[in-house]
Amino acid sequence: MAAFRALISVSDKSGLVDFAQRLVAAGGEIIASGGTARKLADAGVPVLQVEDVTGFPEILGGRVKTLHPAIHGGILARRTAQHLDELTAHSIRPLDLVVVNLYPFQETVAQPNVSVATAVEEIDIGGVALLRAAAKNHESVTVVCNPADYTMVAEAFANGGTGAHLRRVLAVKAFRHTAEYDTAIAAYLADQVMDGDAPAEASSAHLPAEMHIELVQVQLNRYGENPHQQGGLYGYAGEKPAFEVLHGKEMSY
Numbered sequence: 001m002a003a004f005r006a007l008i009s010v011s012d013k014s015g016l017v018d019f020a021q022r023l024v025a026a027g028g029e030i031i032a033s034g035g036t037a038r039k040l041a042d043a044g045v046p047v048l049q050v051e052d053v054t055g056f057p058e059i060l061g062g063r064v065k066t067l068h069p070a071i072h073g074g075i076l077a078r079r080t081a082q083h084l085d086e087l088t089a090h091s092i093r094p095l096d097l098v099v100v101n102l103y104p105f106q107e108t109v110a111q112p113n114v115s116v117a118t119a120v121e122e123i124d125i126g127g128v129a130l131l132r133a134a135a136k137n138h139e140s141v142t143v144v145c146n147p148a149d150y151t152m153v154a155e156a157f158a159n160g161g162t163g164a165h166l167r168r169v170l171a172v173k174a175f176r177h178t179a180e181y182d183t184a185i186a187a188y189l190a191d192q193v194m195d196g197d198a199p200a201e202a203s204s205a206h207l208p209a210e211m212h213i214e215l216v217q218v219q220l221n222r223y224g225e226n227p228h229q230q231g232g233l234y235g236y237a238g239e240k241p242a243f244e245v246l247h248g249k250e251m252s253y
Contacts, residue, residue, distance in 0.1 A: 003027030006097035098134035138171035
């Protein structure tokens with residue numbers, strides 16, 4: 001029996017084959033959906049199709065692939081005797097690793113003259129559900145939503161598995177990723193509603209209906225607006241502050 005079981009369903013397939021090969025070398029069994037499974041099989045990586053696990057084919061043109069108790073039960077089960085006995089009663093095996101990245105909704109709607117119908121087809125449902133399920137159960141399940149984390153995760157499994165801290169860090173990334181994804185969808189659809197209500201002369205150049213700004217903490221200040229309060233400096237992720245302290249104390253408020 002495999003040392004661990006991994007479910008992989010990715011839109012961005014960069015680094016996929018090497019990652020999967022390393023997981024198999026570490027003793028993993030891989031389950032994959034649709035194009036992911038074909039990509040791995042073509043590269044000679046041992047892989048089970050999702051439908052081999054669920055006993056149910058993809059339907060509705062691929063809109064429903066992984067939304068099945070045999071998948072989500074294996075992800076959401078706690079490693080308690082009660083949950084494991086329940087899985088056994090329904091012939092479900094636990095999943096230890098979930099690797100998902102989502103349909104490229106943001107990239108699609110950034111292109112000129114994209115129809116709403118095309119945009120809607122790029123709204124991922126099953127992938128978001130997988131990420132949230134695995135992130136919720138991060139006490140037992142490792143979730144990966146970014147190919148940049150493949151090497152780190154492969155090395156961890158090669159050395160016996162991921163630790164609790166790493167699983168929580170990856171769960172935070174997954175929840176942040178799905179939050180940003182849903183925010184982008186809501187903002188896009190809000191724009192479409194506003195376009196429909198706007199006069200014709202305004203529809204080609206309007207301000208967005210919604211703006212969502214995500215900032216990260218750059219530093220803690222010595223105090224806030226008043227000495228008894230806390231203060232901090234926030235900025236865009238990955239960007240340096242627009243200034244540098246050349247002399248004197250760290251910034252206060």
